[in-house]
Structure formats: C-alpha cells, structure tokens
Amino acid sequence: MNKSNHIKSGNSAVRALRNWAISLLVLGVAWLLCSSLKKLSSSDVYVPMIFVLAVLIISLLTDGYFYGVLASIVSVIGVNYAFTYPYMKLDFSIYGYPTTFMTMLAVSLVISTLTTRVREQEKLRHETAQAQLKANLLRAISHDLRTPLTSIIGSIDTVIAEDGHLNGSERAELLGDAKKDAEWLVRMVENLLSITRISGAEETVISKSPELIEEIIGECVSNFKKRHPDVNLKVLIPDEPLTVDVDAMLIEQVLMNLMDNAVYHSETMTELSIEASVGEGFARIAVSDDGVGLDPDIIPELFKGQIGASKGHPCDGNKFRGIGLAVCSAIISAHGGSITAANRPEGGAVFEFTIPMEDSLQ
Numbered sequence: 001m002n003k004s005n006h007i008k009s010g011n012s013a014v015r016a017l018r019n020w021a022i023s024l025l026v027l028g029v030a031w032l033l034c035s036s037l038k039k040l041s042s043s044d045v046y047v048p049m050i051f052v053l054a055v056l057i058i059s060l061l062t063d064g065y066f067y068g069v070l071a072s073i074v075s076v077i078g079v080n081y082a083f084t085y086p087y088m089k090l091d092f093s094i095y096g097y098p099t100t101f102m103t104m105l106a107v108s109l110v111i112s113t114l115t116t117r118v119r120e121q122e123k124l125r126h127e128t129a130q131a132q133l134k135a136n137l138l139r140a141i142s143h144d145l146r147t148p149l150t151s152i153i154g155s156i157d158t159v160i161a162e163d164g165h166l167n168g169s170e171r172a173e174l175l176g177d178a179k180k181d182a183e184w185l186v187r188m189v190e191n192l193l194s195i196t197r198i199s200g201a202e203e204t205v206i207s208k209s210p211e212l213i214e215e216i217i218g219e220c221v222s223n224f225k226k227r228h229p230d231v232n233l234k235v236l237i238p239d240e241p242l243t244v245d246v247d248a249m250l251i252e253q254v255l256m257n258l259m260d261n262a263v264y265h266s267e268t269m270t271e272l273s274i275e276a277s278v279g280e281g282f283a284r285i286a287v288s289d290d291g292v293g294l295d296p297d298i299i300p301e302l303f304k305g306q307i308g309a310s311k312g313h314p315c316d317g318n319k320f321r322g323i324g325l326a327v328c329s330a331i332i333s334a335h336g337g338s339i340t341a342a343n344r345p346e347g348g349a350v351f352e353f354t355i356p357m358e359d360s361l362q
Contacts, residue, residue, distance in 0.1 A: 015063060019062040019063055019067050022061050023067045023070070026054045026058050027054055027058070027071060027075070027078075030050050030051050030053070030054035031078065031082075033050055034047050034050055034051075034082075034083055035082075044084065044085075047079055047084075048079055048103075051078070052075075052103060052107055054071065055068060055107050056107050056108075056111055058071040058108070059107065059108045059111035059112045064112065065108070065109065065112040065113075068108030068109070068112040069105065069108050069109070072108045073105075077090070148182075148184050148185050149181075151177065151178070152181045155177050155178040158174055159171055159175065190253065207247050208245045208247055208335075209246075210243050210245055211244055211245075211246055211251075212242065212243055213241075213243075213244060213276050213285070214242070215248075216246075216248055216252055216255070217235060217237065217255065220252050220256055220259065220274075221233065221274070224256065224259050224260075227260075228263055231263060231269075232270060232271045232272065233271075233273075234272070235273075235274045236274070236275040237275075237276045238276060238278060242276060242283045244283050244355050244356065246335055247335075250331045250334075251331070253327070254328045254331050254332060254353065255274070255285070255287065257327060258328060258351045259272065260324070261324060261351070262287060262289045262349070262351075266292065266348065267291055267292045268290075268292055269289045269290060269291035270290055271290050272287070272289050273288045273289070274286070274287055275288070279354060281356060281357055282337065282354040282355065283354065283357055284353075284354050285353055285355075286351070287351045288344060288348060288350035288351070289349055289350075290344075290346075291347075291348050291349065292347075293343040294341060294349045296343070299341055302325050302341050303325050303328065303339065303341075304326060325341075335356070336355070336356050337355040337356065338354050339352070339353035339354075340352050340353075
C-alpha cells in the first residue's frame, strides 16, 4: 500500500471514529436529559421530541445514511423500553408507536440526503477549483519555464560562439546571467513540487508542527540577504513569541516568493519590509515595499497563476510573479489562512497573509 492509500485509510478511520463519537454523545445527552426530566414530571410527551431532535443532529453531523438510520432505530427502541409505560419492557403494540418510528426514520433519511448532497456539491466545487488552478498553472509554466531556458541557452551560445572576442567582464556577465536564470529555475521547480504536493491528493495533507514565526522569518531573511545583499530590508516582529502550527518549509517558501516578487517587480523600491503581528487567533505577516505599487487591473488575477494575460498584462516568467503567487495562495489556503494583495496609501505594494495561531487550533 502506497503513502496515498495509507492517508486515505487513516482519514476514513478518523471519520468513522468521529461519526460514532457524535452518535453516542448525542444519544447519551438525549437519554440523560429525558431521564432528568422524567424525575421532574410525570408526563412523557417531550421524550419523542427530544429523540427526534437527537436523530436530526446526528444525521446533520455524520457522513452518509448509516448513523442517522441507526440512531432512529435505537431511539425508537430506547423510547419504547425506558420512557414509555410499562417501563423497562418492550411493547410494540403501544398506540402511536409505528408513527413515532416512521417519523424518526423519515427525519434521518431526509437530513442525511440533504447533507450528503451538500457535501457532494462542496467536493465538486473543490475539484473544479483545483482543476482551474492546475489549468492556470500550466498556462503560466509554458511561459515561465521557456523564458529563462531561452536566456540560458542564448548566454551559453554567445560565450561559445564569441569566446575569442569576449573580454573577461563580458564573459562573466553572460555566465552570471545564465547562473541567475538557472537559480530561478531551481526555485520554479521547488514551487512546482509544492503545488503538486498540495493539490495532487484527494484531500490536502501537509505535515504541521508548532513553529516560532520569528525563526521562520529569520531563516528567510538570512537566505534572502545572500541572494540580494544590496536590498534594504526592515523586519518588525512582536516582543512576545508567536507560535503557529505549520509546515515551516512551505511557509518559508511563501515568504521567499513574496520577497523575491517585490525585488523583481517593485521598480524604484528603496526599502522592503516584513512585519509580523497578532490578530484574533491568527498570526499576520505582511511583506511591503515602497516601489511603484500594483496595477489595479491585475490585482484580482495575481494568485491565479497567470496575471491578466487576457487584459494585456503578459506574465514575465523571469520575474517570478506568475506561478510563484499561485503557489503562495495554495500553501496558505492549505494551512487554513488567507492571502491578499493591495497598494499602500503611502505608495508601494503590500502582500499580507494570515495563518492560525497554535492556541486557536487546540
């Protein structure tokens, strides 16, 4: 059995355990409530209504039809045995018993059918969104990979063909350009692997663990300064530790994509800022610059894998924006957060994402 099958099997076991726990808990609460009310009142009119409500809740919160139907059967037998005279004895000849049973069964079937249809529609919407994401990524990849490869081939061809006519600085410049494009291709492959990892399975499964935001940002800053030593970088982090439940490598990739994106696109930028803050149950990280800002027409397309090509804004593959931002969106979504882009009132662009704090997940 491969890893995917292990994951599916584990998820099925967890869902089954959850369904049984919900069913037993709701029926147990209904039983205790009826037992308590029985001591306060000689009437038992409320008992069937309480168990009908229990059947409705179980049908609404569990998967499929099995648990709702089983709850109906258990409820009818339980009401007959423990809460209908003669007590602690089954008597199926009691007046109204068939009506009670059919009512509970009908409630469970109707609610189970509705919830099953809603879940199927949600699954279909999810699959449609994933298909659209993959289509957008493929369109971006066709350009994003071709551009640096063409540049690398051109630089190497020039060095080979004109080797005798090039001085040392010209040769170094051409090879340096080829090296930069090759490094960009490495980051592109990392993005492709991440998006495949996130969207390739039927359910998104990522490896999360408690991580300190300042450590994630620190690692990104260290790597970023190695690649862009001339960029003026400002980092603002709260004094108190911020712990989030994340895949640290993926969140680092999001930050690196956003920081690289700012370098490649923020013309006239003099300062790049990273700021971490705390919201209600969320950690918020903003990457902002003081450059020219974003074209308002392309903001709705930024995280779709292709930037407004239909509106005359072709993706520049060698500037990292196309697929990189789509990967950021997929990673943050898989962590239960959100990501946005906007122009700052004082000038420049800001990309902001949120991820749940560890305490909010307990």
